[in-house]
Amino acid sequence: MSSDIRFTDFKSDKQPTWCPGCGDFGTMNGMMKALAETGNDPDCTFIVAGIGCSGKIGTYMHSYALHGVHGRALPVGIGVKLANPDLEVMVAGGDGDGYSIGAGHFVHAVRRNVDMSYVVMDNRIYGLTKGQASPTSREDFETSTSPEGTTMPPVNPLALALASGATFIAQTFSSDSQRHTEVVKEAIEHDGFGLVNVYSPCVTFNDVDTYDYFRDTIVDLGETDHDPTDKAAAREKIVDGETEYTGIIYQDENSTPWEQREGLDGNMADIPDGAPEDAMDLVREFY
Amino acid sequence: MEKSMTEGFFLRHTERGDNMPDDLNWAIGGEAGDGIDSTGKIFAQALSRAGRHVYTSKDFASRIRGGYTAYKVRTSVDRVESVVDRLDVLIALTQRTIDENMDELRDGSVIIYDGERTTMQDVEVPDNMIGLDVPLKSLAEDAGGAIMRNVVALGVACEVANFSIENLDSALEKRFKDKGQAIVENNCEAARLGQEYAAEHFDHEYGFDLDTTDEDYVLLNGDEAIGMGAIAAGCRFYSGYPITPATDVMEYLTGRIDEYGGKVIQAEDELAAINLALGAARAGARAMTATSGPGIDLMTETFGLVATSETPLVICDVMRAGPSTGMPTKQEQGDLEMLLYGGHGEVDRFVVAPTTVSECFWKTVEAFNLAEKYQMPVFLVSDLSLAVTEQTFPPETFDMDEVEIERGKVVAEEEVESWLDEQGRFQPHFPTADGVSPRAFPGTEGGAHMTTGLEHDALGRRTEDTEVRVEQVEKRKHEGPMREALEFLAEDGLDVRFISVPYISPRPDLSEEIAAAETTIVVECNAKGQFADVLEHDVLERVERVNKYNGVRFEADELASEIRDAVDTQEVPQ
Numbered sequence: 001m002s003s004d005i006r007f008t009d010f011k012s013d014k015q016p017t018w019c020p021g022c023g024d025f026g027t028m029n030g031m032m033k034a035l036a037e038t039g040n041d042p043d044c045t046f047i048v049a050g051i052g053c054s055g056k057i058g059t060y061m062h063s064y065a066l067h068g069v070h071g072r073a074l075p076v077g078i079g080v081k082l083a084n085p086d087l088e089v090m091v092a093g094g095d096g097d098g099y100s101i102g103a104g105h106f107v108h109a110v111r112r113n114v115d116m117s118y119v120v121m122d123n124r125i126y127g128l129t130k131g132q133a134s135p136t137s138r139e140d141f142e143t144s145t146s147p148e149g150t151t152m153p154p155v156n157p158l159a160l161a162l163a164s165g166a167t168f169i170a171q172t173f174s175s176d177s178q179r180h181t182e183v184v185k186e187a188i189e190h191d192g193f194g195l196v197n198v199y200s201p202c203v204t205f206n207d208v209d210t211y212d213y214f215r216d217t218i219v220d221l222g223e224t225d226h227d228p229t230d231k232a233a234a235r236e237k238i239v240d241g242e243t244e245y246t247g248i249i250y251q252d253e254n255s256t257p258w259e260q261r262e263g264l265d266g267n268m269a270d271i272p273d274g275a276p277e278d279a280m281d282l283v284r285e286f287y
Numbered sequence: 288m289e290k291s292m293t294e295g296f297f298l299r300h301t302e303r304g305d306n307m308p309d310d311l312n313w314a315i316g317g318e319a320g321d322g323i324d325s326t327g328k329i330f331a332q333a334l335s336r337a338g339r340h341v342y343t344s345k346d347f348a349s350r351i352r353g354g355y356t357a358y359k360v361r362t363s364v365d366r367v368e369s370v371v372d373r374l375d376v377l378i379a380l381t382q383r384t385i386d387e388n389m390d391e392l393r394d395g396s397v398i399i400y401d402g403e404r405t406t407m408q409d410v411e412v413p414d415n416m417i418g419l420d421v422p423l424k425s426l427a428e429d430a431g432g433a434i435m436r437n438v439v440a441l442g443v444a445c446e447v448a449n450f451s452i453e454n455l456d457s458a459l460e461k462r463f464k465d466k467g468q469a470i471v472e473n474n475c476e477a478a479r480l481g482q483e484y485a486a487e488h489f490d491h492e493y494g495f496d497l498d499t500t501d502e503d504y505v506l507l508n509g510d511e512a513i514g515m516g517a518i519a520a521g522c523r524f525y526s527g528y529p530i531t532p533a534t535d536v537m538e539y540l541t542g543r544i545d546e547y548g549g550k551v552i553q554a555e556d557e558l559a560a561i562n563l564a565l566g567a568a569r570a571g572a573r574a575m576t577a578t579s580g581p582g583i584d585l586m587t588e589t590f591g592l593v594a595t596s597e598t599p600l601v602i603c604d605v606m607r608a609g610p611s612t613g614m615p616t617k618q619e620q621g622d623l624e625m626l627l628y629g630g631h632g633e634v635d636r637f638v639v640a641p642t643t644v645s646e647c648f649w650k651t652v653e654a655f656n657l658a659e660k661y662q663m664p665v666f667l668v669s670d671l672s673l674a675v676t677e678q679t680f681p682p683e684t685f686d687m688d689e690v691e692i693e694r695g696k697v698v699a700e701e702e703v704e705s706w707l708d709e710q711g712r713f714q715p716h717f718p719t720a721d722g723v724s725p726r727a728f729p730g731t732e733g734g735a736h737m738t739t740g741l742e743h744d745a746l747g748r749r750t751e752d753t754e755v756r757v758e759q760v761e762k763r764k765h766e767g768p769m770r771e772a773l774e775f776l777a778e779d780g781l782d783v784r785f786i787s788v789p790y791i792s793p794r795p796d797l798s799e800e801i802a803a804a805e806t807t808i809v810v811e812c813n814a815k816g817q818f819a820d821v822l823e824h825d826v827l828e829r830v831e832r833v834n835k836y837n838g839v840r841f842e843a844d845e846l847a848s849e850i851r852d853a854v855d856t857q858e859v860p861q
Contacts, residue, residue, distance in 0.1 A: 013710070014748065042735045043729075043730065043731065043732050043733065043734065043735050044729070044730050045729075045735075046569075046570070046729050047737075048566070058737045058739070059737060059739075059748055059749060062735060063735050063737075064569075064729040064734075064735050064736065064737070065736075065737035065738075066565075066566070066569055066596065066737065066738055066739070067737060067738070067739035067740065067741065067749075068562065068565070068589075068592060068739075068740060069562075069588060069589055069592050069740055071558075072558060072559070072562040072588075072589065074559075075526075075554065075558070075559040075560075075562035075563045075566065076562045076563070076565055076566035076569070077566060078552075078563055078566060079524065079526065079552075079562065079563035079564060079565060079566020079567040079568075079569075079570070079574070080566040080567065080569055080570045080729070081566075081570075082524065082550060082552065082563075082567065083523070083524050083566070083567035083568075083570035083571065083572040083574070084570045084571065084572075084728075084729065084730065086730065087570065087729050087730060104555055104556060104558075104559075105555065105558075105559055107555075108554075108555040108559065262550065263545075264550055266548045267571070267730070268523035268524055268548065268549060268550075268567065268570070268571070268572035268573075269570065269571025269572050269728050271521035271523065271573065271692065272521065272692070273692055274687070274688070274690050274691060274692055275518075275519040275520075275521075275687035275688075275690035276518070276519070276521075276547050276687075279518065279519050279687040279690070280682070280685075280687050282515050282518060282519070282543070282687075283505055283515070283682045283685045283687070284505070284682065286505035286506055286507045286511070287335075287336065287503065287504075287505055287506075287682075
């Protein structure tokens with residue numbers, strides 16, 4: 001990897017079509033800065049995105065990338081990383097992609113703890129389909145498909161991650177560019193699955209979880225005496241349900257990535273021109 | 288079409304009771320949990336190691352209630368390629384085993400059972416058959432434990448079949464060596480006690496004589512052949528979700544693929560399985576997933592993405608009886624329409640269906656080459672019968688030196704430049720003359736690119752430009768490569784009386800063969816005759832259909848009779 005990579009090297013020449021003011025601009029800029037500042041090269045980086053406003057990110061960034069089907073970005077990212085552990089893999093998603101249609105994969109990706117990062121643009125609304133309730137929408141949030149509110153409690157993705165054995169749980173706010181970038185860098189450098197849930201406001205369809213709301217309520221744990229390696233303290237913050245915490249909430253410093261535990265370090269793309277040399281041994285096994 | 292066949296269903300035995308002395312049909316049956324599979328496999332292995340050909344089948348069929356299971360072995364010094372509905376020797380652990388097989392037992396068939404077992408005390412062996420009441424459990428206890436009673440029965444079977452007991456030893460060694468030498472010796476002793484008991488207590492003329500030869504055979508089933516083919520072909524990434532009858536592919540690869548730098552991933556569901564494999568393939572690995580019908584349904588979600596992103600991927604469907612959960616342990620070939628037409632939108636795909644265990648190996652190798660050469664998804668289609676059939680082959684059937692690997696248009700770093708656009712951007716979907724675009728593995732300098740399930744341009748970026756849409760659709764039609772593929776596929780088995788069609792999409796043009804035949808009969812394990820429909824559509828001519836969909840595979844003599852009937856029906860009006 002070259003050392004003179006700048007964050008603009010991760011930028012494609014395609015102009016984003018997100019609504020002006022969308023939180024995803026800030027989220028993406030932080031991702032690009034974090035990738036560059038951790039010494040990654042676009043040619044050795046793989047971005048996977050699902051469906052939704054967040055899914056467009058692969059188009060606006062420059063790297064190897066796949067924009068997949070709805071909800072399945074995490075398995076694709078795991079497949080890429082295991083096939084070639086030298087690649088930096090970052091998966092981007094939204095609250096619908098990650099915590100609704102892809103919720104099953106989220107739990108198992110967390111469990112598997114492959115060395116990659118997962119950045120979720122959580123705006124608590126379905127934006128691309130023009131304003132329906134998302135799994136993180138508030139119980140009383142009225143939308144075109146929930147005129148009386150969702151009448152269900154929102155999913156707590158951080159609690160779901162903690163219960164699934166997460167080794168890195170963080171939350172950021174897209175407009176706090178510096179902190180967001182710092183935390184995503186930590187997620188990249190973490191030895192395992194790094195979850196960053198980003199408050200990334202939708203200015204068009206969510207008039208409750210707004211920039212002002214987050215600015216007024218967020219408590220940055222980086223400015224408190226919170227110890228992210230203290231699991232009990234992390235649990236308390238995560239299940240609190242009242243306060244919008246940002247920063248690194250939990251980190252297991254002894255985390256070992258799954259691929260390391262399984263002894264995977266080669267590039268699976270490298271194969272011989274014919275069957276492996278001792279392949280007849282496989283046949284002889286059937287004697 | 289001639290009545291005899293050269294492959295698949297080998298109609299050598301057409302008459303009941305046409306008992307060649309060297310051809311033995313043997314079975315062990317009991318309740319699930321009785322160790323039926325394991326015992327049957329030991330006997331099959333012993334025969335194989337003695338230089339005899341073996342063809343096995345597993346019988347989960349029940350006419351009464353669930354739980355019954357049997358392992359059947361047909362063996363000969365000549366090649367055997369099917370089961371027949373005739374049983375010469377039956378080890379019956381339950382009364383029901385005898386009831387279930389009454390139609391297949393004949394004059395002189397031998398039934399081995401343990402009359403001391405409380406449930407077997409009232410066994411009545413028909414007068415025209417030979418019943419051997421052997422205290423299997425007591426003899427097993429003498430050898431070291433009741434658990435070996437099935438092995439005692441194998442010793443009895445050796446005596447009946449005039450098959451030297453020494454042949455069992457090496458199979459027992461293979462089966463039990465992981466458990467220690469003492470266990471191996473106890474089992475060999477159990478077999479001897481069974482053999483000696485039979486020799487001392489009975490004085491029948493059984494009429495069997497199992498010759499041995501010096502041939503070395505290997506014994507494997509269709510799932511194992513697919514797994515071995517995958518490793519040979521350079522597959523390094525397998526992701527799957529356990530499902531009958533495809534699980535054996537996954538279990539075969541687990542541990543073995545690791546020796547070659549690969550990994551098996553057990554996914555949380557089939558949606559994840561295909562997406563994991565897709566990710567690995569995007570990273571440049573030869574990747575595969577295997578499942579059965581219910582899993583194919585889920586994987587269909589991602590199938591279009593695999594195709595439109597032009598990602599080489601092998602998706603194996605080991606078919607079982609559907610729809611929905613259907614009959615998980617029963618035979619059916621009912622997924623054809625799904626594989627040909629599944630998924631929204633229009634997608635070209637390869638559908639390759641091996642029809643024998645050895646073909647399972649070679650078609651798997653070929654599936655990976657087709658996938659990478661044409662950057663397309665390949666459905667590799669097998670079925671329950673192939674998955675559970677263990678068959679003997681000379682090892683050179685799987686000559687690894689014959690395995691060729693074609694990776695297609697993989698772009699090396701120094702070639703990247705020729706695939707960049709004017710602004711220096713790599714074009715993963717560049718519309719080449721042959722429809723196949725350059726492929727840069729991640730990590731290749733200057734090759735960074737994206738792709739998407741949205742319609743995209745040469746750069747892999749979303750577009751709704753009508754001209755680009757048409758260009759990309761035309762490109763994905765792969766007409767050139769498909770025609771080329773057909774040319775080399777056409778050599779396969781077309782000029783014989785029995786036509787096996789492993790290439791279903793694209794498939795060879797069979798018009799001439801069908802025109803030349805007096806009668807064309809399409810044999811399928813499904814109710815509708817899905818391939819017959821496809822053929823009729825292709826050649827605009829009616830074909831006769833022989834269908835079976837009760838969940839049990841065809842047996843050779845049964846099929847012979849069906850074919851005879853079909854030909855007769857055709858001939859009546861003429």
